[in-house]
């Protein structure tokens with residue numbers, strides 16, 4: 001069976017090999033007689049699944065030993081509250097607003113701390129990233145929040161900001177929900193990273209948090225125990241029942257990522273290389289057309305989420321119907337911005353982007 005190419009922004013396509021393996025293990029995981037869904041989270045079977053998932057992510061992403069990897073619940077939106085509850089100490093926190101998600105984050109954090117917008121790209125309608133040198137960072141900020149891939153607006157930080165080089169000692173918090181594991185991370189620049197799994201790792205329900213150990217243990221008294229990073233870290237993410245099946249699928253995805261090869265590159269380096277090639281192919285097709293456009297500056301275009309617009313929006317419905325007929329699914333843009341969006345997460349093969357580009361060209365010829 002060949003499956004359609006699914007460009008959903010999230011929950012998004014998973015590698016077919018992962019789905020096949022999960023299907024084959026659904027009724028009986030490794031001779032245990034149980035589905036992973038039916039296991040105690042404290043039994044040896046699930047503990048081994050959990051430990052492998054954590055170790056594989058650490059190896060894959062080269063996470064240093066002084067960072068904890070937590071598997072939590074609540075998604076990226078809950079982290080918008082959980083981060084200030086744990087890190088702000090009720091004081092100051094600086095936010096860089098580059099699109100819808102970072103804007104949501106700063107609004108939520110206002111409930112718990114003194115929020116300042118250090119920089120915003122509102123003036124450019126969220127099409128460029130303000131140069132880090134221009135950010136207004138406060139000396140007493142407890143952390144600086146950046147969304148490193150704006151899923152709706154299609155902006156990505158191709159390099160993480162180096163706060164130390166800007167004279168700022170505050171830890172950098174990154175929301176990497178929609179490009180986690182799509183490329184390497186320079187952990188020397190990061191204090192905490194969080195991301196929901198449903199874009200690039202697995203099913204909805206598990207949220208990955210990677211946090212430097214020295215940031216643990218400073219939660220506000222009102223912080224719910226299940227959301228206190230130290231409590232979660234001390235209990236190996238088992239303070240309460242973790243989202244076991246989602247962790248299992250994320251673990252299979254980590255193993256799939258470790259197997260990836262592109263030329264001499266393997267693992268994350270391989271997937272990053274492929275992601276760069278996929279994004280280039282699609283952006284080139286958009287830029288070389290008279291019918292479609294993408295408004296984002298070249299230097300910060302997202303490799304994962306490619307919003308594009310038809311110059312004549314009255315053709316949107318025809319475009320989507322034709323795409324569906326060619327088994328190119330979920331290309332409709334986010335309701336807040338309209339147009340189209342193609343999400344090219346790790347599980348999207350180059351062949352899927354090639355099929356989309358052929359369709360873009362065909363549709364343009366028909367409507368020239």
Ligand SMILES: *Cc1c(COP(=O)(O)O)cnc(C)c1O
Pocket residue numbers: 010074075076077078101147149150151175176177178196199
């Ligand atoms: C999807 C997304 C979120 C929200 O995740 P939920 O799991 O729905 O809470 C947060 N940040 C970014 C960048 C996202 O792409």
